[in-house]
Amino acid sequence: MSDGPLTLTLNGKLRQFEKVPDSERLLDTLRWRAGLKGTKEGCRTGGCGACTVLVNGEPTLSCLLLSHEIDAEKVTTIEGLASEKIGRVVIKAFTEAGAVQCGYCTPGFVVALAAQLRGAGPPPSVESLLDGLEGNLCRCTGYRAIQKAVEAVHEALK
Amino acid sequence: MTRSDAEPKARGAVEYGTDLAAPHMLWAALVRSPIPHGRIVRMDLGPAREMPGVVAVVGPDDLRDLLPKGALEAERPVFPLDEIRYRGEPIAAVAAETLEQARAAAAAVAPELESLRVDARIEDIFPEWPSEAAAKDPRVVGHVHARYGDLDAKFRNAELVHSETYRTSGVHQVAIEPHACLAEVRDGTFHVRSSTQTPFGVRDDLASILGVPPSRLVVEGTWVGGGFGGKGAAFLEPYAVLLAVASGRPVKLSLTFEEEFELGRTTLPSIIRLDTAVSRGRIVGRRVRLLLDTGASLPGRDFAVGYSIGFLLGPYRTEAYEIEGFALQTNQPPFGPHRAPFAPQSVFALESHIDGLARRLGVDPIEFRKLHAWREGDRTAYDQPVGPFGLEAGLEAAARTAGVWRTGLPPGHGIGVACGFWSTATGAGGEARLRLRPNGLTILQGEREIGNGSVIRGLAAVAERVLGLPDDAIRVEYGDTATAPFDSGVFGSRTLGALGQAVEKAARSLAHTLASRVGAPAIRLEMKNDQVVVVAGRRRQKLADLLTPAERTAGGVVALGKHYAPERTVDASRVLAGTVYPYQDFTAAVHLAEVEVDRETGHVRVVRYAAFQDVGVAVDPPGLTGQVEGGVVMGLGTALSEEMLWTPEGRLANPGLLDYRLPRIRDVPPIHVKTIEGFAGAGPFGAKGVGEPPIIPVPAAVANAVADATGTRVFELPLTPERVARALKLL
Ligand code: FES
Numbered sequence: 001m002s003d004g005p006l007t008l009t010l011n012g013k014l015r016q017f018e019k020v021p022d023s024e025r026l027l028d029t030l031r032w033r034a035g036l037k038g039t040k041e042g043c044r045t046g047g048c049g050a051c052t053v054l055v056n057g058e059p060t061l062s063c064l065l066l067s068h069e070i071d072a073e074k075v076t077t078i079e080g081l082a083s084e085k086i087g088r089v090v091i092k093a094f095t096e097a098g099a100v101q102c103g104y105c106t107p108g109f110v111v112a113l114a115a116q117l118r119g120a121g122p123p124p125s126v127e128s129l130l131d132g133l134e135g136n137l138c139r140c141t142g143y144r145a146i147q148k149a150v151e152a153v154h155e156a157l158k
Numbered sequence: 159m160t161r162s163d164a165e166p167k168a169r170g171a172v173e174y175g176t177d178l179a180a181p182h183m184l185w186a187a188l189v190r191s192p193i194p195h196g197r198i199v200r201m202d203l204g205p206a207r208e209m210p211g212v213v214a215v216v217g218p219d220d221l222r223d224l225l226p227k228g229a230l231e232a233e234r235p236v237f238p239l240d241e242i243r244y245r246g247e248p249i250a251a252v253a254a255e256t257l258e259q260a261r262a263a264a265a266a267v268a269p270e271l272e273s274l275r276v277d278a279r280i281e282d283i284f285p286e287w288p289s290e291a292a293a294k295d296p297r298v299v300g301h302v303h304a305r306y307g308d309l310d311a312k313f314r315n316a317e318l319v320h321s322e323t324y325r326t327s328g329v330h331q332v333a334i335e336p337h338a339c340l341a342e343v344r345d346g347t348f349h350v351r352s353s354t355q356t357p358f359g360v361r362d363d364l365a366s367i368l369g370v371p372p373s374r375l376v377v378e379g380t381w382v383g384g385g386f387g388g389k390g391a392a393f394l395e396p397y398a399v400l401l402a403v404a405s406g407r408p409v410k411l412s413l414t415f416e417e418e419f420e421l422g423r424t425t426l427p428s429i430i431r432l433d434t435a436v437s438r439g440r441i442v443g444r445r446v447r448l449l450l451d452t453g454a455s456l457p458g459r460d461f462a463v464g465y466s467i468g469f470l471l472g473p474y475r476t477e478a479y480e481i482e483g484f485a486l487q488t489n490q491p492p493f494g495p496h497r498a499p500f501a502p503q504s505v506f507a508l509e510s511h512i513d514g515l516a517r518r519l520g521v522d523p524i525e526f527r528k529l530h531a532w533r534e535g536d537r538t539a540y541d542q543p544v545g546p547f548g549l550e551a552g553l554e555a556a557a558r559t560a561g562v563w564r565t566g567l568p569p570g571h572g573i574g575v576a577c578g579f580w581s582t583a584t585g586a587g588g589e590a591r592l593r594l595r596p597n598g599l600t601i602l603q604g605e606r607e608i609g610n611g612s613v614i615r616g617l618a619a620v621a622e623r624v625l626g627l628p629d630d631a632i633r634v635e636y637g638d639t640a641t642a643p644f645d646s647g648v649f650g651s652r653t654l655g656a657l658g659q660a661v662e663k664a665a666r667s668l669a670h671t672l673a674s675r676v677g678a679p680a681i682r683l684e685m686k687n688d689q690v691v692v693v694a695g696r697r698r699q700k701l702a703d704l705l706t707p708a709e710r711t712a713g714g715v716v717a718l719g720k721h722y723a724p725e726r727t728v729d730a731s732r733v734l735a736g737t738v739y740p741y742q743d744f745t746a747a748v749h750l751a752e753v754e755v756d757r758e759t760g761h762v763r764v765v766r767y768a769a770f771q772d773v774g775v776a777v778d779p780p781g782l783t784g785q786v787e788g789g790v791v792m793g794l795g796t797a798l799s800e801e802m803l804w805t806p807e808g809r810l811a812n813p814g815l816l817d818y819r820l821p822r823i824r825d826v827p828p829i830h831v832k833t834i835e836g837f838a839g840a841g842p843f844g845a846k847g848v849g850e851p852p853i854i855p856v857p858a859a860v861a862n863a864v865a866d867a868t869g870t871r872v873f874e875l876p877l878t879p880e881r882v883a884r885a886l887k888l889l
């Protein structure tokens with residue numbers, strides 16, 4: 001690692017960043033260098049899930065990850081997912097279920113849910129999808145509408 | 159009905175406070191006091207000014223040079239000029255090219271401080287109920303005392319006196335978006351963009367803190383990532399403005415979560431003592447004593463006591479009472495509003511107390527409440543007539559559901575009921591400007607959407623109902639404090655009830671204008687091929703054909719609506735000290751919880767939940783359900799796990815999400831939301847606001863269910879496994 005350049009495949013495109021400090025977190029690289037502010041900054045301590053992105057397809061808390069640790073790897077953010085079919089299905093379900101109030105938690109939920117559904121084959125059970133959202137906090141909705149969105153997505157992909 | 163902001167938010171395409179940026183922007187960080195109480199002996203900011211990337215560092219000594227004289231005379235200046243009052247209080251601020259540089263420089267400031275004695279908790283000030291002389295203690299920053307009826311006689315002749323003491327803990331709003339703002343100075347005017355529930359409130363606060371006239375301030379709200387009361391007053395904005403003045407560049411300031419917790423502006427602990435006298439199976443009198451921690455607040459906090467204490471008499475008829483409460487200044491951060499400020503905690507005490515009393519008398523807790531519940535025309539404790547109120551109807555509906563749940567209730571389970579009430583349509587007032595164009599309606603007003611939908615959907619729903627236009631032909635627009643009509647803010651469940659009345663009036667005036675123009679007694683509007691059509695009986699005309707030439711140039715028909723809160727009064731002769739508050743309208747909530755208590759660990763699981771919400775009229779049913787579900791789950795956090803833990807040394811032991819536990823998706827039980835309609839409120843069409851009422855009864859309903867399941871009452875919030883286990887004598 002060095003205070004040097006960083007390369008990421010970001011939403012399918014190769015992106016290079018100069019002089020990225022060693023201590024910089026992926027969350028800040030995405031928001032302030034790549035201009036991808038759809039990834040939200042919440043607690044910065046791994047406690048809320050608002051900053052969830054996919055790193056090599058795996059849901060990851062970008063506030064806990066140093067950018068240089070994943071040099072040359074693949075990152076997908078909400079902006080990327082929103083143009084994938086699965087992203088669109090999840091976003092539609094959240095929208096229609098009334099699962100978006102302030103919306104600050106929503107991109108994190110969408111990424112964490114879509115991550116579990118990108119593979120081929122039938123979707124995991126609703127229960128296991130909900131387990132996959134245990135790290136995402138929502139303070140507005142009381143989660144009921146989010147549960148409904150999960151059920152709707154499950155139904156749509158069955 | 160899908161909200162128009164839902165899809166862009168889900169895609170991450172809207173700008174919140176944390177997303178704010180400007181060309182040549184600097185990042186700010188706060189220097190925060192490491193001690194909870196003391197004085198600054200010396201603070202040399204020179205070394206921090208020399209650190210890499212640093213452009214400006216400001217502390218108490220800079221206020222005189224950078225701001226008008228008024229800034230030094232503000233009730234609470236930007237930085238403490240005499241005393242540091244809580245650990246973490248900002249004592250200086252830094253702006254640098256990067257956030258890291260700003261934080262490094264802030265950390266390098268090493269002030270020399272003198273410590274003073276710490277009063278971290280209520281018990282440090284008043285270990286016992288205070289004597290009469292105690293009201294003079296300088297740490298008493300609020301005192302309310304009220305009395306009515308011959309209470310001594312009621313207690314003397316009572317068949318039974320039920321006496322208990324309850325305690326509650328500090329809880330944090332924890333919006334997922336931290337506070338954030340951006341300030342810049344342009345042409346001698348301070349421009350602030352902020353994630354706030356009250357742009358006009360921030361402007362006026364800033365004016366007094368900075369010592370400048372409001373006309374030199376422009377505040378613009380951003381999308382708000384959750385407020386819950388925590389984003390309702392100037393907070394970070396003064397620091398950002400000061401740094402912008404000192405640096406001559408735009409300055410962005412946002413908080414870490416540790417700062418969110420340590421800077422507070424949250425609910426703080428209370429101790430509540432209740433004595434209730436009963437004769438012939440009815441409550442005949444109550445004595446209430448309340449000690450309220452208001453943290454590092456300044457004198458003049460009577461309102462905190464006044465609001466809390468009202469909830470301790472409840473929405474119940476009271477023949478005689480005496481209530482007295484003190485707000486105490488401790489070395490915790492200043493308290494602040496949290497969804498339904500003061501209500502869930504007070505209601506926990508009162509509704510637990512009433513429940514225990516009903517059980518002691520061997521009567522059904524719902525029937526017992528019905529016996530005393532306010533009905534329209536009853537008088538409040540301060541002699542205000544009760545308006546239309548859905549409490550009794552809510553209790554009846556709850557009784558039916560409780561009956562169903564009771565059959566086949568598994569062993570170890572219990573059912574609890576609790577009532578709450580709230581007054582919506584509060585605040586000074588609101589204004590809105592409607593413009594009907596040939597292709598649709600715009601509503602211009604001063605609030606940003608904080609999440610509950612009351613602005614983006616609620617206001618549109620009001621116009622929709624008056625005019626008949628569909629939601630997608632109505633656009634809610636925002637302005638800053640220089641361009642938008644005034645409004646008090648998105649708080650107090652008032653947006654629909656109060657600002658909604660402004661929209662309603664403007665919409666009616668539009669309808670009236672058009673009706674007279676087409677010569678009909680009334681009209682409604684429709685969309686046809688993206689064109690607004692005016693329908694009067696069988697006649698239909700395009701709006702475009704009805705505009706005057708001037709209106710065609712100006713872009714449509716305009717109407718301004720305003721609603722200023724009507725004066726309401728209380729019987730002041732009952733109030734011996736401090737102030738109590740009248741209500742604007744009367745909103746009831748009745749909740750039922752079923753819980754299962756683990757007899758080994760004390761863990762409480764909420765199995766199912768039902769909320770009966772008095773709404774007057776449901777203007778936006780899906781939005782309403784979302785508010786009730788959200789409020790209930792937030793209340794479950796207050797009930798079961800959320801607690802800010804202060805050490806006797808004045809340190810917050812759990813300043814983050816790892817040790818301050820919020821409800822998660824798997825914790826949430828099925829929640830049945832039922833509306834009680836037909837008891838009209840002050841809002842448009844008789845609507846009542848629903849942002850806050852749904853959190854109010856939750857801790858009490860859960861505690862009463864625990865008592866039902868175990869036969870044991872827990873007297874302190876939250877009902878953590880440890881507290882429940884202790885009550886059950888398992889520990
Ligand atoms: S911001 Fe990363 S988990 Fe909260």
Ligand code: FES
Nearest residue numbers: 102103138139140
């Ligand atoms: S919608 Fe506001 S935090 Fe989830």
